[in-house]
Amino acid sequence: MQLYCxxxxxxxxxxxxxxxxTECAVLVSENQAPEQCAASLESSKACQTDANASVLDIxxxxxxxxxxxxxxxxxxxTFETFEENLHKAQDYYNRQLYISAAKLFEELYPLSMGxxxxxxxxxxxxxxxxxxxxxxxxxxxxxxxxNRYSSSPRAEEAHYNAIRAISKLxxxxxxxxxxxxxxxxxxxxxxxxxxxxxYMAECNALLDRMxxxxxxxxxxxxxxxxxxxxxxxAQIAAKNFLKExxxxxxxDDAYLILVKNNYDFASKSVESKKLERYTAxxxxxxxxxxxxxxxxxxxxxxxxADDASVKIQKINHKIDSKTSKRRNNED
Numbered sequence: 001m002q003l004y005c006x007x008x009x010x011x012x013x014x015x016x017x018x019x020x021x022t023e024c025a026v027l028v029s030e031n032q033a034p035e036q037c038a039a040s041l042e043s044s045k046a047c048q049t050d051a052n053a054s055v056l057d058i059x060x061x062x063x064x065x066x067x068x069x070x071x072x073x074x075x076x077x078t079f080e081t082f083e084e085n086l087h088k089a090q091d092y093y094n095r096q097l098y099i100s101a102a103k104l105f106e107e108l109y110p111l112s113m114g115x116x117x118x119x120x121x122x123x124x125x126x127x128x129x130x131x132x133x134x135x136x137x138x139x140x141x142x143x144x145x146x147n148r149y150s151s152s153p154r155a156e157e158a159h160y161n162a163i164r165a166i167s168k169l170x171x172x173x174x175x176x177x178x179x180x181x182x183x184x185x186x187x188x189x190x191x192x193x194x195x196x197x198x199y200m201a202e203c204n205a206l207l208d209r210m211x212x213x214x215x216x217x218x219x220x221x222x223x224x225x226x227x228x229x230x231x232x233x234a235q236i237a238a239k240n241f242l243k244e245x246x247x248x249x250x251x252d253d254a255y256l257i258l259v260k261n262n263y264d265f266a267s268k269s270v271e272s273k274k275l276e277r278y279t280a281x282x283x284x285x286x287x288x289x290x291x292x293x294x295x296x297x298x299x300x301x302x303x304x305a306d307d308a309s310v311k312i313q314k315i316n317h318k319i320d321s322k323t324s325k326r327r328n329n330e331d
Contacts, residue, residue, distance in 0.1 A: 076107065077104065077107040077108055077111065078111075079111060082108065082111055082112075085104050085107070085108060086104075086108055086117065086121070088104060089101050089104035089105050089108060089121075089124075090124070092104065093124055093127075093128065096131070098128040098129075098131045098132045099128070099132060101124070101128050102125060102128035102129065102132070105121050105122075105124055105125035105128065106125060108121050109121045109122055109125060119145065119148075119149045119152050119154070122141065122144065122145050122148070122149070123145055123154055123158060125141055126138055126141035126142045126144075126145055126158065126161070127161070129141060130142075130161060130164075130165055133168075135165040135166070135168040135169050136165075136169060138161070138162075138165040139162045139165035139166045139169070142158045142159070142161045142162035142165060143158075143159070143162045145158040146158040146159040146162060156194050156197060156199070157199075159186075159189075159190050159193070159194070160190065160197070160199045160202070160203070162186065163183065163186050163187055163190055163203065163206065164206075166179060166182055166183040166186055167183045167206050167209070167210065169183075170183055170210060170213065173213045173214075173216045173217045173220070174217070174220070177213070177214060177217060180210050180213055180214060181214075183206070183210050184207060184210050184211065187203050187206055187207045187210070188207075190203055191203060211245070211247075211248070212248060212249065214245070215241075215245040215248035215249075215250055216250065218237070218240075218241050218244070218245060219241060219245075219248075219250040219253065219254060221237060222234060222237040222238055222241055222254060222257060223257065225237050226257050226260070226261050229264070229268075231261055231262075231264060231265035231268075232265070234257065234258075234261045235258065235261055235262065235265065235280075238254050238255075238257060238258040238261065239258070241254045242254055242255065242258075246291070251291075251292065252288065252291075252292040252295035252296075252297050253297065255284065255287070255288035255291070255292065255295070255297070255301065256288070256295075256297040256300060256301050258284045258288075259281055259284045259285050259288065259301045259304050259305060260301075260304055262277055262278075262280045262281035262284055262308075263278070263281040263304050263305075263307070263308050265277050265280075266278040266280070266281060266308070266311070267311075274311070274315055275312060275315045275316070275319075278308040278309075278311045278312045278315070279308075279312060281304065281305060281308040282305050282308050282309055282312070284305075285301050285302065285304070285305035285308075286305075288301055289301075289302075
């Protein structure tokens with residue numbers, strides 16, 4: 001809203017400036033004092049310049065943490081001062097003044113395109129963001145480096161550093177996991193591109209961590225369905241979880257919930273559905289025992305399944321009795 005107001009002020013002042021210009025033309029044409037016109041124009045220009053400066057100030061971010069190193073004015077980097085500023089940027093970087101270094105690298109990079117300095121400047125520019133914990137910008141520029149200088153010896157390292165930055169953006173499991181999926185996508189791409197990379201162990205560890213976070217999110221959703229007695233949804237969620245996250249440390253927990261869920265679902269069902277759902281409980285236990293024979297939850301799951309088996313026998317006995325009685329009546 002503040003930015004909108006500033007832009008509106010600039011528009012109004014521009015109109016005023018045009019009117020003043022027209023007024024000057026009239027004054028001069030009527031042989032009135034040109035000095036009066038000049039003063040009026042200068043006043044309008046000053047107002048417009050101030051308003052423009054205000055709008056620009058709104059869009060500038062003040063860096064957090066490290067303060068930019070003190071320098072001589074704010075001279076723009078040119079071809080003539082390129083080497084001097086490159087040494088200055090590298091000095092800032094070596095002294096861990098990453099914001100000051102990044103500001104210079106940002107100006108140096110366009111001038112370095114097509115020179116032997118370009119890839120080094122871009123790599124250090126990306127690293128300045130990473131060291132200053134601006135992981136979003138770091139990931140962007142590391143990826144830019146890996147794509148633009150794919151034949152460089154540092155392309156592999158740049159891609160790996162991009163993965164590290166993206167994984168830092170991955171939030172708590174309870175939040176939106178877009179960045180986590182992006183990290184997994186980039187890790188898989190890295191593994192395909194660099195199958196013999198020295199960073200492979202670190203990438204696999206990151207991949208496991210990202211996947212486990214997604215597994216935890218899905219597991220918590222499954223628990224929520226079960227705890228709120230939404231048995232059908234819990235059944236579907238459990239099956240999907242075991243299909244997608246069978247490697248997870250939560251997999252046998254999910255199986256236990258599925259066994260208990262199927263039992264509770266059956267016990268609260270109409271008579272015609274009980275047999276089918278108690279049978280699903282026993283089937284879930286048998287699958288759990290086959291998939292995770294050393295699970296600490298097998299004992300608890302077995303008790304539930306055994307109880308379900310007893311219920312199944314009673315239902316079958318009741319069905320047999322009714323069938324037998326009906327046959328006797330027919331005879």
